Amino acid sequence: MNQTSxxxxxxxxxxxSKHYGSVVAVHTMNLEIYEGEFLALMGPSGCGxxxxxxxxxxxxxxxxxxxxxxxxxxxxxxxxxxxxxMVWQSLALFPFLSVQKNVEFGLKMRAIAVEERRQRxxxxxxxxxxxxxxxxxxxxxxxxxxxxVALARSLVTEPRILLLDEPLTALDANLVVRMQGxxxxxxxxxxxxxxxxxxxxxxxxxxxxxxVIMSQxxxxxxGSPKAIYRSPASRFVADFVGANNILSGSITETGEDLKxxxxxxxFHCEKNSxxxxxxxxxxxxxxxxxxxxxxMEGPEVQNSLRCRFISEEFVGSIVTIxxxxxxxxxxKVQARQRDLANMALEEGAAFFASWNAxxxxxxxxxxx
Amino acid sequence: MSVRPGKSLLLRGYVVLxxxxxxxxxxxxxxxxxxxxxxxxxxxxxxxxHWYETIFADPDVWDAFRISAIVSxxxxxxxxxxxxxxxxxxxxxxxxxxxxxxxLALLPPTxxxxxxxxxxxxLLARINMSGEIYSIVVSHVVLCSPFAMAVIRMRxxxxxxxxxxxxxxxxxxxxxxxxxxxxxxxxxxxxxxxxLTAAVSFDExxxxxxxxxxxxxxxxxxxxxxxxxxxxxINAIGSIVxxxxxxxVILAQLILMRKTINQxxxxx
Numbered sequence: 001m002n003q004t005s006x007x008x009x010x011x012x013x014x015x016x017s018k019h020y021g022s023v024v025a026v027h028t029m030n031l032e033i034y035e036g037e038f039l040a041l042m043g044p045s046g047c048g049x050x051x052x053x054x055x056x057x058x059x060x061x062x063x064x065x066x067x068x069x070x071x072x073x074x075x076x077x078x079x080x081x082x083x084x085x086m087v088w089q090s091l092a093l094f095p096f097l098s099v100q101k102n103v104e105f106g107l108k109m110r111a112i113a114v115e116e117r118r119q120r121x122x123x124x125x126x127x128x129x130x131x132x133x134x135x136x137x138x139x140x141x142x143x144x145x146x147x148x149v150a151l152a153r154s155l156v157t158e159p160r161i162l163l164l165d166e167p168l169t170a171l172d173a174n175l176v177v178r179m180q181g182x183x184x185x186x187x188x189x190x191x192x193x194x195x196x197x198x199x200x201x202x203x204x205x206x207x208x209x210x211x212v213i214m215s216q217x218x219x220x221x222x223g224s225p226k227a228i229y230r231s232p233a234s235r236f237v238a239d240f241v242g243a244n245n246i247l248s249g250s251i252t253e254t255g256e257d258l259k260x261x262x263x264x265x266x267f268h269c270e271k272n273s274x275x276x277x278x279x280x281x282x283x284x285x286x287x288x289x290x291x292x293x294x295x296m297e298g299p300e301v302q303n304s305l306r307c308r309f310i311s312e313e314f315v316g317s318i319v320t321i322x323x324x325x326x327x328x329x330x331x332k333v334q335a336r337q338r339d340l341a342n343m344a345l346e347e348g349a350a351f352f353a354s355w356n357a358x359x360x361x362x363x364x365x366x367x368x
Numbered sequence: 369m370s371v372r373p374g375k376s377l378l379l380r381g382y383v384v385l386x387x388x389x390x391x392x393x394x395x396x397x398x399x400x401x402x403x404x405x406x407x408x409x410x411x412x413x414x415x416x417x418h419w420y421e422t423i424f425a426d427p428d429v430w431d432a433f434r435i436s437a438i439v440s441x442x443x444x445x446x447x448x449x450x451x452x453x454x455x456x457x458x459x460x461x462x463x464x465x466x467x468x469x470x471x472l473a474l475l476p477p478t479x480x481x482x483x484x485x486x487x488x489x490x491l492l493a494r495i496n497m498s499g500e501i502y503s504i505v506v507s508h509v510v511l512c513s514p515f516a517m518a519v520i521r522m523r524x525x526x527x528x529x530x531x532x533x534x535x536x537x538x539x540x541x542x543x544x545x546x547x548x549x550x551x552x553x554x555x556x557x558x559x560x561x562x563x564l565t566a567a568v569s570f571d572e573x574x575x576x577x578x579x580x581x582x583x584x585x586x587x588x589x590x591x592x593x594x595x596x597x598x599x600x601x602i603n604a605i606g607s608i609v610x611x612x613x614x615x616x617v618i619l620a621q622l623i624l625m626r627k628t629i630n631q632x633x634x635x636x
Contacts, residue, residue, distance in 0.1 A: 096553055
């Protein structure tokens, strides 16, 4: 990520809103996207991520605020003149043109001479490792090959920024993983900015330098995948990302450690931020399911909870255990399959979950 | 789906019967057009091309074919263009009164042809435009545009709505995107609409009879020959008309179907 102090943002969203009648799709968005970074816009459907991307591409006009590209206001510049090519969810390849002609399209619109057009298109087809498909029809290609054509078509004009709108949705799981690798490597090699819209955490986290989490038209958090995973800034993010347990409570003691009282017991927690904690503050305790240890006997340690086993979900080496707490709320634990092998976990069985005081993350309270 | 052999045989027989019912009159007409007897009687006489020679020796018939050709090609061009514009408007824009606009656009074929012919004659005579070749063209364009629109609209319904945006995104202006993306995508439907409207115009009698004046089209001349004398000339000219318009209609179907098969066969 080229986020040196001197780096000027390539794209700025400055108080950008988008309304459709009374519906607010994007709400006063402020975001800076830097030269050469891989940025993911992530959120559930209807959160405004695609609308934001379309505004950047010039396919929607902001209702309020300003979008700047390279310091220049581009609100009024039409999509045609922006050079912000996009890879579409449907890919939107032209079915009546050959692979080669599809890739040449952007150059043809820029009135580049036939021979140069052909050579530049072939260079990109070669780079995407599909040169041998140049004369094929789009209908003869597989899903992965189409992705590569769509990428070549968008990159052939050598833009400084590439927009991607959930381009991997139509692929099967193992191909998604392969294309993630292709995209991430391509972005590093080209050094241009990728803005990638997705609802998938694995896609966003696997490829991007920074992730923007959106919900209901607002940005909830901006940060590196790790920061977002380990330190969610809001209850929404904690719920949406990863597998987190959220316990609501209030502070009863603010000594060396915080002591927090919840409906299912009292827990110790490290002060893992600089802010002031006062007795009586309400906040949410976020415990990531993968940082929880389990045992069958009640351990004499801090931060231990009695759980009732409900079900488990087995996805290879990692097992997610779904349990119920004494007050009826849900609790999740992720553990390695081999660590669970000698535990007799059946429906209704009681076990204990515990975690380190340093591993719980605090959100809420004093306006945080 | 599998059907029991007995039932399948019955079904086939039924289909054959339906086809016989539909095509017997036309076949009969064709058979008598190459039969030497003046009147359509059985047993048949010997094979002859005499009746074809007679009609092709008649300058009026040649004239009628010439006028019909001019009219149907002009109509096909104009009606396909108007049909395309209407269909694209429907695809691209939403506006108040769109349902009304569409039902108006699709209305002409539902009007009885005699009424349409009369109304056209009344209008064109009032503005001094009746009795010319272009009178027929104008009237037929009104009649044929909805067919063209229907065919092209069906094609536009299959387009990926991102396709046009993708063209803009790659630097194409509105017009350029229309030329480079929408028209090529619709090309099979446009060709098909062209054949279809040409066929409808070539066949149409009632409206042409009212507005044509001295510029008689083929269907109009057929009626005149029929009124003058009954001989197998009618069968000969009828066969030619049938083959011409059938060729156009089948062509229209083939062009449309080939494209659809290509696309469904490969899928995504």
